[in-house]
Amino acid sequence: xxxxxxxxxxxxxxxxxxxxxxxxxxxxxxxxxxxxxxxxxxxxxxxxxxxxxxxxxxxxxxxxxxxxxxxxxxxxxxxxxxxxxxxxxxxx
Numbered sequence: 001x002x003x004x005x006x007x008x009x010x011x012x013x014x015x016x017x018x019x020x021x022x023x024x025x026x027x028x029x030x031x032x033x034x035x036x037x038x039x040x041x042x043x044x045x046x047x048x049x050x051x052x053x054x055x056x057x058x059x060x061x062x063x064x065x066x067x068x069x070x071x072x073x074x075x076x077x078x079x080x081x082x083x084x085x086x087x088x089x090x091x092x
Contacts, residue, residue: 004012036044
């Protein structure tokens with residue numbers, strides 16, 4: 001063979017890939033990657049670490065509550081309990 005240009009090879013490979021599979025790359029919804037300063041990068045990492053630790057704490061509390069069989073119920077000392085003792089009267 002004759003040498004094939006990279007553009008021609010890319011076009012041929014893409015055509016072959018389209019024939020073989022229906023899978024497509026998703027469209028790019030976000031802007032491409034950008035460079036950050038070290039300070040910005042550290043600030044983002046600290047925020048992500050705090051959010052992760054908060055989620056871990058919530059998950060641990062939820063698992064512990066499930067394991068100990070603790071039910072969180074609403075407590076209304078004046079509301080619902082006092083309504084149970086009222087008489088029900090017909091308006092006839």
